[in-house]
Amino acid sequence: MIYRENGQFKTSYQADQAIFPIAQDRWFVYASIAAAFLVVPFVIDDYWANAVFLPFLAYAMAAIGLNLLTGYCGQVSLGTGGFMAVGAYSTFKLVTLFPELNFIVVVLLSGAITAVVGVLFGIPSLRIKGFYLAVATLAAQFFLVWLFNKVGWFFNYNATGQITMPPLEVFGVLVTGPRATPAASYLFCLSFVAVSALAAKNIVRGRIGRSWMAIRDMDIAAELIGIRPLEAKLSAFAVSSFYVGMAGSLYFAVWLGSAEPIEAFGIDQSFLVLFMIIIGGLGSILGSFLGAAFMVLMPIFLKNFMVDGLGVEVVTAKHVEIMLMGVLIVFFLIVEPHGFARLWQIGKEKLRLWPFPH
Amino acid sequence: MGSELLFFSETVISGLMAGVMYSLVALGFVLIFKASGIFNFAQGVMCLFAALALYDFLSADGWASQLLGFTIPLWLAIVLTIAVMIVLAWLIERLVLQYLVKQDPIILFMATIGLAYVLEGVGDILFGSDVKPLDIGIPQGASDWALDTMGLYVEKLEVVAAVTAALLVAVLAVFFQRTRIGRALRAVADDHQAALSVGISLRAIWVIVWSVAGIVALVAGIMWGTKSGVQFSLSLIALKALPVLILGGFTSVPGAIVGGLIIGVGEKVAEVYAGPLVGGAIENWFAYMLALAFLLFRPQGLFGERIIERV
Amino acid sequence: MTPERKFGDVILSVEHITLTFGGVLALEDVSFDIRESEIRAIIGPNGAGKSSMLNVINGFYHPQEGQIMYRGATRSKMKPHYAASHGIARTFQNIALFKGMSTLDNIMTGRNTKMKRGLFWQAIRIGPAMTEEIKHRDYVEHIIDFLEIQAIRKTPVGRLPYGMQKRVELGRALAAEPDLLLLDEPMAGMNVEEKEDMCRFILDVNEQFGTTIALIEHDMGVVMDISDRVVVLDYGKKIADGTPDEVRANQDVIDAYLGISQEEVGAVN
Numbered sequence: 001m002i003y004r005e006n007g008q009f010k011t012s013y014q015a016d017q018a019i020f021p022i023a024q025d026r027w028f029v030y031a032s033i034a035a036a037f038l039v040v041p042f043v044i045d046d047y048w049a050n051a052v053f054l055p056f057l058a059y060a061m062a063a064i065g066l067n068l069l070t071g072y073c074g075q076v077s078l079g080t081g082g083f084m085a086v087g088a089y090s091t092f093k094l095v096t097l098f099p100e101l102n103f104i105v106v107v108l109l110s111g112a113i114t115a116v117v118g119v120l121f122g123i124p125s126l127r128i129k130g131f132y133l134a135v136a137t138l139a140a141q142f143f144l145v146w147l148f149n150k151v152g153w154f155f156n157y158n159a160t161g162q163i164t165m166p167p168l169e170v171f172g173v174l175v176t177g178p179r180a181t182p183a184a185s186y187l188f189c190l191s192f193v194a195v196s197a198l199a200a201k202n203i204v205r206g207r208i209g210r211s212w213m214a215i216r217d218m219d220i221a222a223e224l225i226g227i228r229p230l231e232a233k234l235s236a237f238a239v240s241s242f243y244v245g246m247a248g249s250l251y252f253a254v255w256l257g258s259a260e261p262i263e264a265f266g267i268d269q270s271f272l273v274l275f276m277i278i279i280g281g282l283g284s285i286l287g288s289f290l291g292a293a294f295m296v297l298m299p300i301f302l303k304n305f306m307v308d309g310l311g312v313e314v315v316t317a318k319h320v321e322i323m324l325m326g327v328l329i330v331f332f333l334i335v336e337p338h339g340f341a342r343l344w345q346i347g348k349e350k351l352r353l354w355p356f357p358h
Numbered sequence: 359m360g361s362e363l364l365f366f367s368e369t370v371i372s373g374l375m376a377g378v379m380y381s382l383v384a385l386g387f388v389l390i391f392k393a394s395g396i397f398n399f400a401q402g403v404m405c406l407f408a409a410l411a412l413y414d415f416l417s418a419d420g421w422a423s424q425l426l427g428f429t430i431p432l433w434l435a436i437v438l439t440i441a442v443m444i445v446l447a448w449l450i451e452r453l454v455l456q457y458l459v460k461q462d463p464i465i466l467f468m469a470t471i472g473l474a475y476v477l478e479g480v481g482d483i484l485f486g487s488d489v490k491p492l493d494i495g496i497p498q499g500a501s502d503w504a505l506d507t508m509g510l511y512v513e514k515l516e517v518v519a520a521v522t523a524a525l526l527v528a529v530l531a532v533f534f535q536r537t538r539i540g541r542a543l544r545a546v547a548d549d550h551q552a553a554l555s556v557g558i559s560l561r562a563i564w565v566i567v568w569s570v571a572g573i574v575a576l577v578a579g580i581m582w583g584t585k586s587g588v589q590f591s592l593s594l595i596a597l598k599a600l601p602v603l604i605l606g607g608f609t610s611v612p613g614a615i616v617g618g619l620i621i622g623v624g625e626k627v628a629e630v631y632a633g634p635l636v637g638g639a640i641e642n643w644f645a646y647m648l649a650l651a652f653l654l655f656r657p658q659g660l661f662g663e664r665i666i667e668r669v
Numbered sequence: 670m671t672p673e674r675k676f677g678d679v680i681l682s683v684e685h686i687t688l689t690f691g692g693v694l695a696l697e698d699v700s701f702d703i704r705e706s707e708i709r710a711i712i713g714p715n716g717a718g719k720s721s722m723l724n725v726i727n728g729f730y731h732p733q734e735g736q737i738m739y740r741g742a743t744r745s746k747m748k749p750h751y752a753a754s755h756g757i758a759r760t761f762q763n764i765a766l767f768k769g770m771s772t773l774d775n776i777m778t779g780r781n782t783k784m785k786r787g788l789f790w791q792a793i794r795i796g797p798a799m800t801e802e803i804k805h806r807d808y809v810e811h812i813i814d815f816l817e818i819q820a821i822r823k824t825p826v827g828r829l830p831y832g833m834q835k836r837v838e839l840g841r842a843l844a845a846e847p848d849l850l851l852l853d854e855p856m857a858g859m860n861v862e863e864k865e866d867m868c869r870f871i872l873d874v875n876e877q878f879g880t881t882i883a884l885i886e887h888d889m890g891v892v893m894d895i896s897d898r899v900v901v902l903d904y905g906k907k908i909a910d911g912t913p914d915e916v917r918a919n920q921d922v923i924d925a926y927l928g929i930s931q932e933e934v935g936a937v938n
Binding site for chain 3: 013014017199200202203205206207208209210211213214216217218220221222223224225226227228235239283
């Protein structure tokens with residue numbers, strides 16, 4: 001009864017096509033955004049920033065990227081880790097080669113470079129589908145990680161092979177490096193993610209998003225009604241890689257601060273982001289956020305519960321975490337392939353009637 | 359032989375042997391794919407799990423020995439491990455597969471990724487994640503005979519693996535072609551609905567297939583475990599098996615062998631001859647690039663079936 | 670009985686089309702033409718090659734021999750994107766809707782070839798992309814009104830009953846404003862009422878917009894009632910071509926459908 005759309009009529013197509021046509025949704029989202037921008041920066045501290053918010057934002061961006069490709073366009077990719085690496089290393093090279101560049105531009109450029117690489121590795125998708133394509137993306141994953149590990153130019157011939165982010169300012173405020181305040185780093189990432197999420201939502205609502213979904217649902221029919229598979233698939237790879245590249249950039253530059261290819265961008269990362277979009281909901285921008293939040297918070301809860309609560313060893317907790325991830329994946333795929341996003345929708349549906357039974 | 363040729367021959371033989379190891383793992387994949395259309399990403403982890411179980415049954419401080427009070431002999435340990443794999447197959451069918459029958463292949467694939475993580479986690483919790491040397495009496499070390507007669511360095515273990523693989527393929531071929539169950543498996547692979555309509559129990563077939571794949575996984579696990587110890591990296595072999603299958607075709611048992619050999623040789627030769635030029639570790643990605651090239655020019659692999667799409 | 674109508678010139682003709690795939694000879698030396706604004710039925714027993722013929726016209730299959738003439742331009746094979754953006758639209762025998770999208774979105778995909786705004790404007794949305802979206806939404810709403818499917822506008826098509834899905838698929842084809850509409854068994858699996866509705870829509874489309882229609886259909890009553898000319902295929906070959914009355918009386922057609930063997934024909938005669 002609280003969540004009623006009764007009485008909310010739309011008098012224009014524009015209103016009908018709004019992201020949140022129901023007023024209650026709108027208020028909830030505005031409130032959340034307000035809280036995120038106006039409340040959190042004042043209460044956030046180092047621990048929360050580094051353990052929760054920064055990884056959440058970086059992974060949410062990556063999850064949106066992968067969701068665009070796999071959830072909306074149906075092209076399976078196991079190369080997310082490798083593409084995040086492209087974004088991170090692009091950022092590193094850009095800031096070391098052109099220190100005067102505005103950091104916002106650096107992040108955007110890193111995304112653009114990753115988009116180009118993504119399109120290249122996406123070309124096989126024109127001929128192969130399904131898990132055959134997954135194998136092609138594995139080629140990208142292993143090759144890219146090897147590349148950044150071996151070729152000295154990428155890590156400026158540093159003896160340890162690591163890349164480290166120098167402190168950078170945006171509009172006079174430090175956002176990277178150890179001296180940046182958690183609030184500053186957080187707000188920087190938040191702004192990026194918020195704008196990017198809006199852009200992604202706009203794209204999937206329009207012509208291009210529909211062509212992606214058409215390819216996903218029945219690519220032959222899509223081609224026969226005039227959608228060019230080449231354009232649709234490569235644009236999906238391009239946009240997706242753009243987002244994943246930006247995610248890699250934020251992940252390395254703002255959150256981690258320094259990184260090594262195998263640890264930070266290995267195949268496990270690819271699986272992690274894939275799990276995020278499965279659990280969160282394939283084909284849903286909201287789902288990308290929910291999945292990222294879940295996968296960031298779950299290990300923390302598990303550790304607190306098992307290690308601090310039950311006194312289990314840290315190693316065993318890690319094993320339980322791995323097992324639990326697998327169980328959740330299988331569970332969601334069986335019970336609700338559309339993930340948390342769908343459960344959220346169903347919840348809202350129930351709210352229409354609550355507290356009445358029918 | 360000239361020393362250049364000798365070195366090349368050793369590289370190729372080494373590659374062939376490595377390839378046989380890949381083939382053993384790929385065999386399990388092909389079985390499951392042939393019978394259920396599912397690409398079992400968890401195959402590699404199943405190899406690891408089987409080897410872990412076997413090691414545990416054999417060791418003096420494992421679960422079996424502690425329960426019984428004495429260490430059981432090798433043959434019993436193997437029988438028990440096979441039983442474990444059959445129970446595992448039954449559980450997988452009961453808890454996972456039967457609910458995912460109607461879904462897209464890609465959903466099934468992702469489910470097997472989830473399965474892989476579950477098996478890995480459970481294996482670690484039950485058996486511990488340290489490296490375990492597995493020794494069940496398979497001859498190891500260099501073959502003196504080969505060294506003496508031809509001056510070639512050949513690993514005895516790998517010869518045993520090759521022979522085992524050949525035997526397995528022969529047994530499986532007979533199984534598929536000559537037995538009633540084999541025929542039923544092929545029917546299920548072709549068309550689930552049609553197989554159901556002639557009274558073949560899909561679920562029973564799946565339990566059988568995953569059990570057989572489990573046994574194949576055990577054999578592969580034993581070989582790999584003897585070679586480099588039973589450890590987590592075994593499960594990463596699953597990823598390497600993907601290019602093997604792409605080369606050989608997902609539905610072909612001989613294809614799995616041939617594909618494995620080609621990947622094995624290709625990797626070794628590339629690493630030895632081209633590796634030093636670019637800093638080494640080409641093995642990490644060579645197989646995938648080769649598979650990618652195949653995908654672009656011959657997507658059904660060397661032995662697979664062409665897919666014709668109809669509207 | 671349809672009264673005599675004036676038809677235009679030939680809009681599409683296929684000449685000596687031969688098509689094989691996987692060892693199967695689907696079409697053998699088939700030639701016929703379709704005149705503007707007419708309703709042309711393609712009939713024949715199962716497996717005769719009717720859907721394959723539509724697929725050739727559409728560009729999904731490329732014939733090994735023969736040519737396709739469309740609007741004056743002759744080519745040896747059609748490209749799907751060319752067909753779609755130059756006025757050929759179709760429906761499919763086994764519904765080919767995009768199950769993950771709503772009715773409205775499915776029909777909007779039919780407008781895809783007419784929408785131009787690129788990625789950048791789409792991402793911003795406010796401005797040219799929104800204007801374009803609303804303009805095309807408007808046209809699609811007219812189709813929704815025409816097909817009387819307002820109530821299921823936002824429903825994911827996977828949840829719709831079979832007859833409704835067929836109607837939505839027709840809507841998607843109409844959205845492309847086609848000159849030539851290829852319908853592959855649009856009434857299969859429908860009850861009498863649904864068939865009457867579909868017939869009415871097809872006739873309305875033909876009369877109001879002058880759309881040429883090529884129709885594969887098994888229901889002889891429908892075929893005889895609404896079509897202007899009929900082509901009959903059997904085992905990949907054309908065995909008759911003419912008005913419904915001519916075709917109905919044709920002995921070869923009767924034999925094909927009833928399967929009378931040569932000996933029996935001789936005995937009867």
